[in-house]
Every structure is written in C-alpha cells, then in structure tokens.
Amino acid sequence: xxxxxxxxxxxxxxxxxxxxxxxxxxxxxxxxxxxxxxxxxxxxxxxxxxxxxxxxxxxxxxxxxxxxxxxxxxxxxxxxxxxxxxxxxxxxxxxxxxxxxxxxxxxxxxxxxxxxxxxxxxxxxxxxxxxxxxxxxxxxxxxxxxxxxx
Numbered sequence: 557x558x559x560x561x562x563x564x565x566x567x568x569x570x571x572x573x574x575x576x577x578x579x580x581x582x583x584x585x586x587x588x589x590x591x592x593x594x595x596x597x598x599x600x601x602x603x604x605x606x607x608x609x610x611x612x613x614x615x616x617x618x619x620x621x622x623x624x625x626x627x628x629x630x631x632x633x634x635x636x637x638x639x640x641x642x643x644x645x646x647x648x649x650x651x652x653x654x655x656x657x658x659x660x661x662x663x664x665x666x667x668x669x670x671x672x673x674x675x676x677x678x679x680x681x682x683x684x685x686x687x688x689x690x691x692x693x694x695x696x697x698x699x700x701x702x703x704x705x706x
Contacts, residue, residue: 614672621664628657 635642635650642649664670 614669617669621669624660625657628653 631653632650635646639646
C-alpha cells in the first residue's frame, strides 16, 4: 500500500481541483437565456439548417487509414532511432512490418476503398456510347432527310 499513496493523493488533489473549477464556473458564470444564447456561435448570424451533416463513409475511412499509416510512421522512426541496438533482427522485423502494411494498402486499393471520385473508365465508356448513339441518330436523320428530299 505504501507505493500507492502518492498516486491516491495526486488523484484526490485532481478531483478536488476539478470540482472547485466546475463549482466556480457554475456560481460565477452568467445565467441568462437571451435569444441567441442557444445558437451555435452567438455571432448574430442566423443558423441555416442542422449542424448534423452527413458525410460519406469514405471520409471516415480516409481518417482511419491516415491514423494507421501515422502509427506506422512512428514505429518506423522509432526503429530507425534504435537501429544500432536492434541490428539485423530489427531490420528484418521492420521489413516484415512494412511488407504487411503494403499488402494491406494494396488490398484496400483493389477493394476500392481509396476510390472517391467517379471512375474515369466508366465515364469514358459512357461518353463513347453517347457519341456512337448521337452519330447513329445523326446518320438516321440524314437518311430520313434524303428520303424526304427525293
């Protein structure tokens, strides 16, 4: 129990400090209900719609991928700093780690997790189809015009 008492004292001081700060802010804070108090920014600009916007799930996926590869960077930099102590075993370990991350990145790429805009190949196919359709329509109209002219 003796090594634990400094931690308990510290936790107690923190709890008292938090309660004092919350109590003082409640007592000394302003208690009014003006028209704009409940608004988002209280800056005089009227809000237009809800603050609850829907974002496509791809935004969250990008955020998760960013965090994953951020953590990967921290591991690789940590390995680079400790390279002298780790030697070849550390090099092989970090190489396997990077290889696994590359495999995951390729997997995500192949599944379409990184596709955000319209597919360029689909746009080109639709454009070519539209051009063929419009050219065939113009040929038919030309033929009809020639038949009517004779």
